[in-house]
Amino acid sequence: DIVMTQSPDSLAVSLGERATINCKSSQNVLYSSNNKNYLAWYQQKPGQPPKLLIYWASTRESGVPDRFSGSGSGTDFTLTISSLQAEDVAVYYCQHYYSTPFTFGQGTRLEIE
Amino acid sequence: EVQLVESGGGLVQPGGSLRLSCAASGFTFSSYCMHWVRQVPGKGLVWVSRINRDGSSTTYADSVRGRFTISRDNAKNTLYLEMNSLRAEDTAVYYCASGKGANVHFDYWGQGNLVTVSS
Numbered sequence A: 001d002i003v004m005t006q007s008p009d010s011l012a013v014s015l016g017e018r019a020t021i022n023c024k025s026s027q028n029v030l031y032s033s034n035n036k037n038y039l040a041w042y043q044q045k046p047g048q049p050p051k052l053l054i055y056w057a058s059t060r061e062s063g064v065p066d067r068f069s070g071s072g073s074g075t076d077f078t079l080t081i082s083s084l085q086a087e088d089v090a091v092y093y094c095q096h097y098y099s100t101p102f103t104f105g106q107g108t109r110l111e112i113e
Numbered sequence B: 001e002v003q004l005v006e007s008g009g010g011l012v013q014p015g016g017s018l019r020l021s022c023a024a025s026g027f028t029f030s031s032y033c034m035h036w037v038r039q040v041p042g043k044g045l046v047w048v049s050r051i052n053r054d055g056s057s058t059t060y061a062d063s064v065r066g067r068f069t070i071s072r073d074n075a076k077n078t079l080y081l082e083m084n085s086l087r088a089e090d091t092a093v094y095y096c097a098s099g100k101g102a103n104v105h106f107d108y109w110g111q112g113n114l115v116t117v118s119s
Helices: none
Strands: A005-007 A012-015 A021-026 A038-044 A051-055 A066-074 A078-083 A088-094 A107-112 B003-007 B010-012 B018-025 B033-039 B045-051 B059-060 B067-071 B078-083 B092-098 B113-117
Touching: A005 A088, A012 A021, A021 A038, A021 A107, A038 A066, A038 B003, A038 B113, A051 A066, A051 A107, A078 A088, B003 B092, B018 B092, B018 B113, B033 B078, B045 B067, B045 B078, B059 B067, B078 B092
Parallel strands: A012 A107, B010 B113
Antiparallel strands: A005 A021, A021 A078, A038 A051, A038 A088, A066 A078, A088 A107, B003 B018, B018 B078, B033 B045, B033 B092, B045 B059, B067 B078, B092 B113
16 A cells, blocks of 8 residues: 655644645655656645645646645655645645555644744 | 535444445536545544446455445435444544546545444
8 A cells, every 4th residue: 555644744834924745655656657646635624524625746626726736746745835824724635546545644734823 | 516415424333334325416426436535533534445437346445345335326326335344443424525537536525424333
């Protein structure tokens, strides 16, 4: 099974500042035949289901603010929030969908400093 | 508007059974693979199972294989999870989620349904 490891486990950032969350997979999730990284990022607020933010490592889901961006390839990925807003307080998860089981990272809790 | 509405959760004794349902609307259900994902309250997300568009192929996490069965009824736009031989460690909120292919991201999620396994 592919293990997804996020860092840090929690993060406190001031409003308007940049937040960066890292995700590392234990195996390559770049599929060579289509050059796509099989990785997504989700946001989960308390009492709500996860919400898709980013897929194919860097494609923003429709309706997601452009302050959210994803980068990386192979085994190392990053979710960046360029200017933190109060409504961004949540837990963020990375997930690979390269092969089953589709494992998630342990989550990163993002708070306002 | 896309909606996935889970039902069927509740309290069950260890060793018991429960069937979860996920009613879909607002999209072409039969064009999507469907998944179950669970989350122990306060903990992380764990993928449980996947079924392909026509129900002919299913995949399970090791922790539930042989005890849980995923199925779907495309005529009723409904996904199911039959859970047998339930254990305390199966206690979690269960989410259904959709993906447009077998190996793609989960674009729609239900609100979740709590299953509690306890005597």
